[in-house]
Amino acid sequence: MKYLHPELETMARPELEEYQLDRLKNILKKVSETPFYSNKFKEANIDISQINTIADIRKLPFTTKEDLRNNYPYGMAAVPMEEVVRIHSSSGTTGNPTVVLHSQQDLDWWAEQVARCLYMVGLRKTDVFQNSSGYGMFTGGLGFQYGAEKLGMVTVPAAAGNSKRQVKFIVDFGTTAIHAIPSYATRLAEVMAEEGYGIGHKPTKLKTLVIGAEPHSEGQRKRIEEVLGVKAYNSYGLSEMCGPGVAFECTEQNGLHIWEDSYIVEIVDPVTLEPVKDGEIGELVLTTLKRDAMPIIRYRTRDLTSFMPGECPCGRTHRRIARLQGRSDDMIILKGVNIFPIQIEKILMQFKELGTNYLITLQTVNNNDEMIVEVELNELYSEDYNEIKSLASEIRRQLKDELLVTPTVKFVNKGGLPQSEGKAVRVKDLRSFK
Ligand code: COA
Numbered sequence: 030m031k032y033l034h035p036e037l038e039t040m041a042r043p044e045l046e047e048y049q050l051d052r053l054k055n056i057l058k059k060v061s062e063t064p065f066y067s068n069k070f071k072e073a074n075i076d077i078s079q080i081n082t083i084a085d086i087r088k089l090p091f092t093t094k095e096d097l098r099n100n101y102p103y104g105m106a107a108v109p110m111e112e113v114v115r116i117h118s119s120s121g122t123t124g125n126p127t128v129v130l131h132s133q134q135d136l137d138w139w140a141e142q143v144a145r146c147l148y149m150v151g152l153r154k155t156d157v158f159q160n161s162s163g164y165g166m167f168t169g170g171l172g173f174q175y176g177a178e179k180l181g182m183v184t185v186p187a188a189a190g191n192s193k194r195q196v197k198f199i200v201d202f203g204t205t206a207i208h209a210i211p212s213y214a215t216r217l218a219e220v221m222a223e224e225g226y227g228i229g230h231k232p233t234k235l236k237t238l239v240i241g242a243e244p245h246s247e248g249q250r251k252r253i254e255e256v257l258g259v260k261a262y263n264s265y266g267l268s269e270m271c272g273p274g275v276a277f278e279c280t281e282q283n284g285l286h287i288w289e290d291s292y293i294v295e296i297v298d299p300v301t302l303e304p305v306k307d308g309e310i311g312e313l314v315l316t317t318l319k320r321d322a323m324p325i326i327r328y329r330t331r332d333l334t335s336f337m338p339g340e341c342p343c344g345r346t347h348r349r350i351a352r353l354q355g356r357s358d359d360m361i362i363l364k365g366v367n368i369f370p371i372q373i374e375k376i377l378m379q380f381k382e383l384g385t386n387y388l389i390t391l392q393t394v395n396n397n398d399e400m401i402v403e404v405e406l407n408e409l410y411s412e413d414y415n416e417i418k419s420l421a422s423e424i425r426r427q428l429k430d431e432l433l434v435t436p437t438v439k440f441v442n443k444g445g446l447p448q449s450e451g452k453a454v455r456v457k458d459l460r461s462f463k
């Protein structure tokens with residue numbers, strides 16, 4: 030069988046739109062009973078009976094990350110809390126993190142959707158699927174885990190890091206498919222070679238890679254395919270919608286099918302918020318059609334992409350989006366972790382020993398991405414080497430707690446950082462994958 034959910038994946042356009050409208054109406058009814066959306070709709074002077082076509086969705090107000098933050102933790106629940114069975118949350122404690130609530134129904138559908146994606150790239154129950162995502166609160170962990178199990182594959186929840194052990198699992202368990210962020214895939218190839226496996230060494234059974242959570246170019250995909258001797262497929266998701274499984278490439282490797290039975294998909298100009306034409310880059314806006322515990326209306330993902338025109342030869346009718354082009358806000362993605370520069374600033378500003386100027390540099394060293402935080406040290410602060418060293422390690426510890434990645438902290442003298450005119454440039458991104 031070519032499709033896991035043929036009746037949904039190949040639905041003719043008019044039928045698909047009818048399906049969407051039906052679900053949209055139900056979701057609107059449901060959310061308008063929550064305090065958050067009933068207020069939001071009232072403020073925007075919207076009565077949901079005005080929404081009678083898919084295009085009418087443009088009359089509805091957007092939902093933003095700020096809304097999720099302001100309603101931390103349970104303010105956007107659309108079911109009683111006894112129906113909620115799992116929480117996923119973003120990193121950070123300095124501002125309110127964002128929280129996404131799932132009912133059992135949500136988790137079941139999410140797994141189906143991930144299974145659909147994995148099936149689409151040719152994976153079957155005879156495959157062995159290894160996941161190098163962080164588990165815990167990262168949706169890339171449990172999201173792929175349940176999806177891969179749903180397909181009946183042997184799953185290897187290796188989790189992030191410890192690359193030698195990842196290679197041992199690949200070899201011993203006969204892993205055929207891996208999920209990894211693109212920058213880690215090249216690191217993994219390097220460690221495999223060091224251990225004597227992969228291209229030009231002893232062969233493994235690896236044939237498929239699922240790469241996502243970090244924007245990457247076609248050239249970077251090709252490099253990953255070459256160094257690992259695999260086919261690599263682009264995966265897109267975000268925790269606000271569920272996690273991985275929102276959009277995925279098919280074997281054509283030409284754009285990602287975005288699952289329109291689950292989402293109404295818009296791409297808007299991030300400034301005017303008006304829809305862009307096919308092929309033009311804008312911000313992806315998603316409305317959930319199947320979410321039970323926490324439906325979200327017109328969510329501004331801040332991810333930049335475009336609609337690809339035309340039909341896909343694979344026969345799926347769901348529209349394709351182009352590979353992700355970056356963000357319309359200042360969020361950084363490092364090692365698959367989402368970071369806002371303000372999180373770093375807030376930590377630094379708590380230290381009276383530090384000045385106000387700082388610079389975040391992201392760079393790739395030996396196939397490892399790293400973050401260097403350079404910050405001014407106040408003139409009055411000690412010249413004692415040990416005191417300075419322990420200050421640096423305390424800052425590093427606090428940043429790691431906040432961000433979940435470990436930066437290097439360097440001090441510079443006052444005036445030692447480049448002064449920029451106007452708005453200060455706080456982030457310098459020199460990575461090979463970005
Ligand atoms: N996935 C898997 N492994 C990763 C990784 C990633 N995204 N980013 C880095 N690593 C590896 C490193 O290569 C290193 O491997 P080694 O043990 O063989 O040396 C190891 O993880 C530790 O990396 P390091 O850079 O020293 O640690 P850190 O403290 O800065 O970051 C991580 C810690 C990697 C655990 C943290 O960034 C993480 O959990 N990332 C995964 C996020 C994720 O899964 N996102 C997916 C969303 S779909």
Ligand code: ZN
Pocket residue numbers: 279280281286341342343344345
């Ligand atoms: Zn296709």
